[in-house]
Amino acid sequence: MTGYRSDVPENWFVDPVNLGVPGVRRAEVDEDSALAWQTDALCSQTDPEAFFPEKGGSTRDAKRICSSCDVRGECLEYALGNDERFGIWGGLSERERRKLKRQAG
Numbered sequence: 001m002t003g004y005r006s007d008v009p010e011n012w013f014v015d016p017v018n019l020g021v022p023g024v025r026r027a028e029v030d031e032d033s034a035l036a037w038q039t040d041a042l043c044s045q046t047d048p049e050a051f052f053p054e055k056g057g058s059t060r061d062a063k064r065i066c067s068s069c070d071v072r073g074e075c076l077e078y079a080l081g082n083d084e085r086f087g088i089w090g091g092l093s094e095r096e097r098r099k100l101k102r103q104a105g
């Protein structure tokens with residue numbers, strides 16, 4: 001029997017985690033993975049777009065969500081460690097993370 005979906009390309013779905021959207025739950029994340037903390041990410045229950053605002057767009061909503069997130073520390077550490085350039089991570093914008101790095105370095 002031929003599968004009725006055989007014409008759907010296998011790559012039609014792009015996993016947002018692979019694109020670097022923070023906090024999007026991935027079922028097969030293993031506990032030791034550098035991204036394991038993302039399973040507790042509060043932003044996985046919200047609109048990821050708030051975390052990647054257009055240039056000059058508001059970061060307020062994303063930051064408010066980060067402020068109640070359990071894995072904020074892990075998230076920020078990951079972003080700093082991996083030089084994440086875009087988006088809100090751990091409650092900080094790109095510019096704020098750059099500033100933090102300068103202060104730390």
Ligand code: SF4
Nearest residue numbers: 041043066069075090
């Ligand atoms: S700190 Fe913010 S960006 Fe990071 S996982 Fe939590 S809600 Fe998402």
